[in-house]
Amino acid sequence: MRPFLAWLGWAAAAIVGVIFLTAAFLKGADLALFATQITDYGLSPSAWSAPSAVLLVILEGVLGVGLLLWFAPRVAIPATAALLLIFIAATAIGWARGDVTECGCFGRLAARGPGEVIVEDLVFLALLGIAWRLGPKSPPLPRARRCVAVGLILVALAWPWIGPHAPVDRWVTGIGPGADLSGLSAEDLRLPLEQGAVLVALVGPDCAACDASLPALEQIGQSEPGLRVAAIFAGDRAARRAWQLEHVPGFPVGHASQKALRQYYRRLPVVFRLQDGEVIQVWWGRAPDPGDPRLR
Amino acid sequence: MIRHVLLLPFAVGLSWASGSAAAPPSTWHEAAGLRCVVSDSIDVGARIFESPDYQQTLVVPTGGENVFILALRARTYRVVPRESVSWLEDGPAPDLSAGADGGGFMESGGTMTFLDEDHTLAIEPEPPLVGALDLAKLQDSKPDYVYAAERYEPDAKSVASLRAVDRETRIEVFFGAWCSHCKVWVPRLLATLDAAANPHLTPTFYAMDEDLAEPAEPIRRASISDTPTIVVYQGGAELGRIEEEPVTSIESDLAMILAARRP
Numbered sequence: 001m002r003p004f005l006a007w008l009g010w011a012a013a014a015i016v017g018v019i020f021l022t023a024a025f026l027k028g029a030d031l032a033l034f035a036t037q038i039t040d041y042g043l044s045p046s047a048w049s050a051p052s053a054v055l056l057v058i059l060e061g062v063l064g065v066g067l068l069l070w071f072a073p074r075v076a077i078p079a080t081a082a083l084l085l086i087f088i089a090a091t092a093i094g095w096a097r098g099d100v101t102e103c104g105c106f107g108r109l110a111a112r113g114p115g116e117v118i119v120e121d122l123v124f125l126a127l128l129g130i131a132w133r134l135g136p137k138s139p140p141l142p143r144a145r146r147c148v149a150v151g152l153i154l155v156a157l158a159w160p161w162i163g164p165h166a167p168v169d170r171w172v173t174g175i176g177p178g179a180d181l182s183g184l185s186a187e188d189l190r191l192p193l194e195q196g197a198v199l200v201a202l203v204g205p206d207c208a209a210c211d212a213s214l215p216a217l218e219q220i221g222q223s224e225p226g227l228r229v230a231a232i233f234a235g236d237r238a239a240r241r242a243w244q245l246e247h248v249p250g251f252p253v254g255h256a257s258q259k260a261l262r263q264y265y266r267r268l269p270v271v272f273r274l275q276d277g278e279v280i281q282v283w284w285g286r287a288p289d290p291g292d293p294r295l296r
Numbered sequence: 297m298i299r300h301v302l303l304l305p306f307a308v309g310l311s312w313a314s315g316s317a318a319a320p321p322s323t324w325h326e327a328a329g330l331r332c333v334v335s336d337s338i339d340v341g342a343r344i345f346e347s348p349d350y351q352q353t354l355v356v357p358t359g360g361e362n363v364f365i366l367a368l369r370a371r372t373y374r375v376v377p378r379e380s381v382s383w384l385e386d387g388p389a390p391d392l393s394a395g396a397d398g399g400g401f402m403e404s405g406g407t408m409t410f411l412d413e414d415h416t417l418a419i420e421p422e423p424p425l426v427g428a429l430d431l432a433k434l435q436d437s438k439p440d441y442v443y444a445a446e447r448y449e450p451d452a453k454s455v456a457s458l459r460a461v462d463r464e465t466r467i468e469v470f471f472g473a474w475c476s477h478c479k480v481w482v483p484r485l486l487a488t489l490d491a492a493a494n495p496h497l498t499p500t501f502y503a504m505d506e507d508l509a510e511p512a513e514p515i516r517r518a519s520i521s522d523t524p525t526i527v528v529y530q531g532g533a534e535l536g537r538i539e540e541e542p543v544t545s546i547e548s549d550l551a552m553i554l555a556a557r558r559p
Contacts, residue, residue: 188437190326241329241330256474259506
């Protein structure tokens with residue numbers, strides 16, 4: 001019975017560990033968005049948001065490794081519990097002030113309300129309690145597991161700097177071939193994105209890569225019969241019009257706020273090939289090359 | 297007809313000269329989100345069109361003898377006699393060889409400014425879509441809603457029920473131009489109201505900002521916290537509302553709200 005209970009304790013810790021590792025992965029992959037979400041909580045000066053985001057990603061990653069691999073559990077479990085209590089308090093305060101309507105716990109992949117977050121965190125605390133009470137009594141870790149733990153901790157420490165550049169856009173945004181983008185809404189765009197074959201580029205201000213994509217997009221619009229090209233500018237109407245007059249693209253340009261578009265990208269530009277609103281292909285960070293067979 | 301045939305190769309040549317080797321242009325289409333200001337007064341009747349290759353803008357003020365064609369890359373404009381523009385079923389067809397060069401236009405912050413005799417004309421972006429709108433303004437500002445509405449067929453039974461409403465009913469629709477939920481449900485509401493064609497059902501649309509803070513008074517009065525929210529009133533009293541998404545369908549939920557009111 002005792003080994004089974006020990007295993008149960010470890011399993012409880014491992015569940016929380018996996019959740020923390022997933023959260024660290026997603027938040028670290030889009031640190032800018034996570035920092036914005038911290039700012040939205042309104043609990044600290046906005047200048048602290050970026051370093052706070054880095055610190056939290058590292059903490060969640062390191063603690064997640066510790067819980068999953070039962071590495072230094074006598075430190076990992078109470079530290080994780082303390083972090084959860086801080087999350088619960090921050091969410092409750094932000095919720096009471098009306099500053100928070102959605103948590104940024106898993107980046108953009110799982111939008112949850114503050115009430116749900118608090119309930120989940122309480123469940124995680126309960127799991128940690130089970131882990132603390134029942135878990136194995138910290139025998140020396142096998143060498144292999146120790147090495148894996150150290151390796152993963154090093155990755156967790158580096159992830160805030162690696163993550164934003166890692167090619168994980170599809171997992172972070174949840175958008176890939178087959179995704180339904182019929183909800184993508186733009187003002188002033190007289191081109192229905194839900195009908196037929198459309199190549200739509202998300203562009204924005206101060207985006208050299210977006211500007212560099214324009215010649216390719218124009219060439220594609222001219223050379224691919226049946227494929228309509230459009231762009232959605234992340235910003236307001238005045239900024240979109242100014243950008244349009246600066247570059248004079250040969251295709252229609254609409255606009256949507258950065259806040260509304262942010263769920264679709266980590267970095268601009270992003271180009272979607274849509275068929276009747278469904279994603280067929282995505283090009284992250286650049287326009288497709290004219291002649292790319294995936295345009296057809 | 298002959299003029300249009302002769303116009304075609306010129307239009308092709310012009311679009312080639314602008315750097316865009318596009319297929320022969322079809323028609324100019326009405327630009328969205330722009331307005332014309334003549335000597336500091338908004339010309340509400342002015343119409344603004346974009347060329348098929350998006351390289352030129354046609355400005356047709358309400359008054360005056362001339363219209364204006366702005367070449368966006370060259371930052372120049374042409375003064376064209378109003379009668380040089382033919383009006384086809386799907387848009388204008390300006391005679392690009394008519395008129396005279398007007399010179400260069402200024403551009404700042406998305407606004408193009410140029411002179412016509414003693415008037416200054418400015419083509420500027422309209423303010424953000426926030427505030428009360430009537431149906432016509434909504435349709436003009438959100439062509440994607442119009443498109444989606446045209447493709448939705450509301451349930452006939454619910455439509456019949458809505459058609460039978462004989463009391464003055466105010467329907468307030470709170471939405472965001474930025475809101476993906478709204479893009480699904482507001483067009484279905486538009487299609488439903490169009491199908492019911494009941495003059496007793498009067499919609500008013502409120503476009504909200506992303507913080508749901510403006511327009512402040514209607515939002516506060518109706519206690520809006522979700523988008524879209526559709527509130528139904530009769531005799532000044534709220535009968536019911538649909539928040540974020542309907543339980544069954546827009547038309548069915550609306551019909552149920554109104555049916556519950558009937559004696």
